[in-house]
Amino acid sequence: MFGKIRFWKKCVLLNFLILYALASRCLSASMERTGIIFQNQSISDGQILVSTNKNFMLGFFSPGASSYRYVGIWHNDSERRVVWVANRNNPIKDKLGILKFDDSSNLIVLDGSGNSITVAYGVGVQDLEAVILDNGNFVLRSISNQAKIIWQSFDFPTDTWLPEMNITLGSKLLTSWKSYDDPAVGDYSFGPGVTNASELIIWWKGIAYWTSGGWDGDVNALIPDLKSINTIPLYFHCDNLTCTYTPNPASRLTQFVLDPNGALSIEQFDPGAQSWTLLWRQPPSCEVSNLCGVFGICNDNMQTSHCRCLKGFAPQDTQYSRKGCTRKIPLQCDGDKFIDMPGMRLPGNGDKLSVMGDDGCESACMINCSCTAYVHSVLDGCSLWYGDLTNLQDGYNGTGVGIGTLYLRVAASELESISRSGHKILWIAGVLSSVAFIIFCSILFIWIRISRNKGKGKQDGHHSLMTTDTIKLWEKSKLGEGGFGPVYKGNLPDGLEIAVKRLAANSGQGLQEFKNEILLIAKLQHSNLVGLLGCCIEGEEMLLVYEYMPNKSLDFFLFENTRRALLDWEMRMNIIEGVAQGLIYLHKHSRLRIIHRDLKASNILLDTDMSPKISDFGMARIFDPKGTQANTKRVVGTYGYMAPEYAMAGIFSVKSDVFSYGVLLLEIVSGMKNAGSQGRGNSLSLLGYAWELWNEGRCHELIDKSLHGRCPEIVALRCVHVSLLCVQEQAADRPSMTEVLSMITNDNATLPDPKQPGFLSLLVSNQTDITEETCSLNGLSITNLDGR
Ligand SMILES: *[C@@H]1O[C@H](CO)[C@@H](O)[C@H](O)[C@H]1NC(C)=O
Ligand SMILES: *[C@@H]1O[C@H](CO)[C@@H](O)[C@H](O)[C@H]1NC(C)=O
Ligand SMILES: *[C@@H]1O[C@H](CO)[C@@H](O)[C@H](O)[C@H]1NC(C)=O
Ligand SMILES: *[C@@H]1O[C@H](CO)[C@@H](O)[C@H](O)[C@H]1NC(C)=O
Ligand SMILES: *[C@@H]1O[C@H](CO)[C@@H](O)[C@H](O)[C@H]1NC(C)=O
Ligand SMILES: *[C@@H]1O[C@H](CO)[C@@H](O)[C@H](O)[C@H]1NC(C)=O
Ligand SMILES: *[C@@H]1O[C@H](CO)[C@@H](O)[C@H](O)[C@H]1NC(C)=O
Secondary structure, three states: OHHHHHHHHHHHHHHHHHHHHHHHHHHHHHOEEEOEEEOOOEEEOOOEEEOOOOOEEEEEEOOOOOOOEEEEEEEOOOOOOEEEEOOOOOOEOOOOOEEEEOOOOOEEEEOOOOOEEEEEOOOOOOOEEEEEOOOOOEEEEEOOOOOOEEEEHHHOOOOEEOOOOOEEOOOOOEEEEEEOOEEEEEEEEEEEOOOOOOEEEEEEOOEEEEEEEEOOOOOOOOOHHHHHOOOOOEEEEEOOOEEEEEEOOOOOOEEEEEOOOOOEEEEEEEOOOOEEEEEEEEOOOOOOOOOOOEOEEEOOOOOOOOEEEOOOEEEOOOOOOOOEEEEOOOOOOOOOEEEEEEEEEOOOOOEEEOOOHHHHHHHHHHHOOOEEEEEEEOOOEEEEEEOOOOOEEEOOOOOOOOEEEEEEEEOHHHHHHHHHHHOHHHHHHHHHHHHHHHHHHHHHHHHHHHHHHHOOOOOOOOOOOOOHHHHHHHHHOEEEEEOOEEEEEEEOOOOOEEEEEEOOOOOOOOHHHHHHHHHHHHOOOOOOEOOEEEEEEEOOEEEEEEEOOOOOEHHHHHOOHHHHOOOOHHHHHHHHHHHHHHHHHHHHHOOOOOOOOOOOHHHEEEOOOOOEEEOOOOHHHHHOOOOOOOEOOOOOOOOOOOOHHHHHHOEOOHHHHHHHHHHHHHHHHHOOOOOOOOOEOOEOOHHHHHHHHHHOOOHHHHOOHHHOOOOOHHHHHHHHHHHHHHOEOOHHHOOOHHHHHHHHHOOOOOOOOOOOEOHHHHHHHHHOHHHHHHHHOOOOOOOOOOOO
């Protein structure tokens, strides 16, 4: 009996020794083990568990440049791509980690200091094994009943979706790593939608930025792009809550990975090439905050990269990255310039200022050297940005507020280099058109000489350009009297109808300056500006040749009862918008930044299809070469259209044109003349009448009777409202033409209440100091008292 026991003991001991020897030989040979851990076993850092098919491995690893240790599962490929991490938010800080079961059947990791992290919950079940399955799922299951899964890694996805793994609405979503060095939970997630589980969605911090197609039972309806691949690479299986997929063929290693930058990729392993093939990739969209880094600009419509640098900036890295961009030329502060970037979706973090108008906003930014950009809009006023700019986006066609023109501060020398490259083509076009223009001038000159010689022939050519005959001919065909001289109809030798303006002689300018000015103005091209075809100068005589407008001018229709009825609402809106476009071009986009200074109904010409064309633009420049100063001694303009500050003090700005536009707008809607009109209501002018009606809430009475029932009253009323904003007394209160246009065309714009129009104080103080002031103005020449 005793001997028996001894023998048994010996036997057990022997068994142990043999087992131990076998085990240690195995471990020392490759540190690899078949894919099972029993409750009486453990895995230490350095040992690896391999699935039966050798495709997946489980063990300890350090990602990227990190020295922390994580327990994870990776592919048996040369890159050892990690597909799952057990302790992504709880790294082990030493290399002494051991993966083992604790007394409650939970699988835990113990580090060298005895800290434990639970990896998998066995919830007290006694006959457990932990197995890495052939599909990459790591499970705790009952040894006696292997179908009984107590816990599985597939229920806790990290950033990789493997075949047969269910991702589920609300619970089992992919979440990206923080970075390639840190598998902790990052900002991106992917999975079935919350409202409609049959769509897959990628979120950034809970904001959806990509949505798949809808699941309609079709194998690839979720990502239709996959259908274009020769062999359908995988099949989705979804129901209301959950989605899974199987590769085609089923044995092909496949994975969806949501990378730390928010791009979702589908990859398949090519056994021949022993490498992964990218099937499809969805990069993050501009909805992701700061996607393009500082001074980067995002555009979702661009194919390769959504990011690029703002003008005057270059990428910080050799390639584009979230680090963003740096300035090519540092700011100088003094003398910096602003470049306009229209159509930008603006970041919402600007400083709101209560300065009024474009100009005020620009100087508020210019004054502070750390101000890098500003935006001015009617609705939001003036916003300034300091330091680094982020979250800019263009090409955005979604709805929502915050699209506008951003003015970006750049060094003045940067602006020059930008315009040199950007305008090269324009410049060439400019040169070509100037050459054509000079040739044209010469032809015209020769033609006029010939016609003169055919006439009397005795003129010496230094006092008058034209013979009495030609003058007579032209007197007959006089079209009208413009602000700067009479206009005649004529023909070129080839029959083209032209309008010729004969300028009043004393322009106060030298010949050369005059020519330069004409050349500049001739280059302005816009469909709402009358085309200047050429000019002719001889002695004191100066002729400007324009395209001929068959439908005369707006006043011809607007201020005559029968003809006014011909102007339906559509035509009027077309004129209102067209004139605004033309002015915007003059104020902002033309290289000369022209202030018209004499905008009125008789200067709006109408072409064959009643499209408006502004005429006489640039005249103020010709007649007032020092006119670029904001204060001029010579006031050109028309009573009734002139802004008070201009009429009274000679101070003009783009806002004086806005005033004139406001008057014109009111005239178009009401069909009444502002200037020289008989009193209406208690007021002496149309503006006063409009202001009176506005205050009494009776603006609809202003709308032209001939439009009754034939115009959308709400739009007409908005036009009245906008016109009152345009004629406010303080120039700074008036909107810019860009804002005016957007207020007129945007049904949803909320408009501020207008303040008192500019004319009132003029009238009120008419009897007293104004006369004095007017008298003190040198060379005040109100060129056209009745405004025609
Ligand atoms: C460890 O546990 C497994 C399953 O419970 C068992 O088959 C095996 O014999 C045990 N090994 C040792 C050395 O106890
Ligand atoms: C990894 O896979 C290759 C073949 O695919 C196999 O030869 C190798 O043994 C595998 N590695 C391990 C550790 O099982
Ligand atoms: C996935 O979900 C289906 C039912 O929707 C279930 O039958 C299957 O066992 C699940 N697979 C895993 C790995 O959980
Ligand atoms: C979910 O999406 C599918 C496919 O787009 C659509 O047919 C279904 O009506 C949607 N269900 C709901 C509740 O919106
Ligand atoms: C899925 O949703 C539809 C409608 O919402 C419902 O009729 C159907 O029974 C649901 N299917 C499952 C499996 O829950
Ligand atoms: C410029 O603006 C910043 C931000 O508002 C402010 O902190 C700074 O004092 C300003 N600098 C000057 C010189 O006004
Ligand atoms: C936005 O417009 C661009 C170009 O017009 C177009 O390619 C793109 O599909 C549009 N995007 C959306 C979301 O409508």
